[in-house]
């Protein structure tokens with residue numbers, strides 16, 4: 001081969017360039033601009049490689065643009081040995097690994113030693129193939145770079161167990177041969193661990209969050225198709241102004257559903273006011289709902305009081321146990337619904353109000369109408385959309401999910417790490433749950449709060465709730481409380497032996513425990 005004398009134009013195609021080079025027997029050729037300015041030098045090997053990869057129509061200038069930097073060997077060698085270079089290399093957070101064009105290790109920086117745990121003196125002068133054989137690295141990226149003559153980036157598993165992303169870049173000499181390979185080694189272990197942790201968390205979250213949304217900042221679990229369909233309807237109805245009456249047994253989630261409707265309505269930023277009509281005496285209900293004027297009745301506040309309807313202005317008023325409302329109050333509420341007006345008790349001034357009414361009951365509304373307890377016009381007005389929430393026993397798929405959800409919530413509330421064994425989950429599945437979701441939550445609350453061990457087996461569950469399975473009749477609240485108390489006291493007495501210690505664990509006085517024990521005739 002003779003040294004390069006000729007030149008090619010930047011706009012010449014690579015097929016034209018190779019013809020010139022072969023004709024002139026050149027190993028390299030200058031690429032010049034039309035005005036004669038030198039753009040750079042192309043090497044025969046570069047042009048051949050490009051043509052072999054189907055780029056024969058590309059221009060000489062474009063190949064110049066894509067060609068790796070050329071470094072004169074003597075420049076690099078003195079650079080490698082310089083103190084400044086060592087200082088620079090060692091100040092980098094990422095590892096740096098330098099081999100010669102054959103794959104012999106020339107230099108590594110401190111970060112490389114830190115990431116791999118391999119001291120520099122153990123590997124300087126070592127060929128990459130020997131590094132592979134010694135098990136220091138899984139597969140040499142430098143050798144890949146030398147083979148492919150281009151930048152190679154790959155994940156590498158290190159002997160230290162860490163994972164690194166290695167990016168090797170070739171440096172060519174004027175003859176187009178690889179003189180050095182410089183690899184940057186980035187420790188990805190922490191990042192990958194964090195990623196895995198994040199994935200895990202996301203999965204956990206997704207697992208847990210099989211609910212459709214949050215109400216009062218707490219999730220609504222919806223695993224069973226029935227609940228999913230119910231919530232979809234509730235969401236749709238939420239966007240309308242229709243009055244909704246939620247029907248279902250006690251503890252099925254009617255209040256939660258009402259909050260869900262409110263939060264999916266246009267009124268979500270306005271108040272959501274819950275009134276438990278069954279918990280307020282007939283004599284007080286009107287004053288509570290409509291408020292009263294100054295000195296309206298004995299015991300009333302001198303300046304009067306705003307009622308709950310007014311407090312819900314712009315938002316939603318949820319009347320729980322609506323079947324308990326006296327007929328007179330029903331008439332007044334009809335006026336609120338139809339005319340958006342009401343008069344506080346003992347006042348002559350009418351007030352205007354804008355509320356959306358939601359209500360709920362565990363009773364059969366049609367029977368209440370038949371029995372004359374509920375006015376027919378009121379019934380039709382409040383139950384434009386009646387929505388039934390199925391009892392928990394009708395959506396068994398949800399029991400596991402709810403139990404896990406409450407377990408997590410209560411563990412974090414009590415700072416515990418209680419888990420349920422699969423037989424405990426099975427026992428929960430079998431239960432008929434007359435108290436529905438509230439009852440399930442209470443049982444989980446009980447085990448998380450009282451269990452002396454973090455692992456709960458079926459036998460650790462409060463017995464009255466688990467035994468008798470399907471034959472067990474629905475309990476009244478009183479019966480349920482009685483049974484739960486009985487179970488908790490039995491367990492506490494068995495665990496702690498003395499009434500003083502058992503009372504301490506239950507958070508009640510010793511005297512109270514003794515009385516209860518007598519009432520429940522444990523002796």
Ligand SMILES: Nc1ncnc2c1ncn2[C@@H]1O[C@H](COP(=O)(O)OP(=O)(O)OP(=O)(O)O)[C@@H](O)[C@H]1O
Pocket residue numbers: 219220221222248249250251252253254255256257320362437438441
């Ligand atoms: N789908 C659900 N996901 C998570 N928690 C729920 C769900 N439904 C109800 N709960 C919880 O169960 C308990 C009982 O629910 P809620 O008070 O809404 O029942 P309810 O039908 O209104 O009861 P009641 O008839 O006694 O008024 C509450 O603690 C509530 O947060």
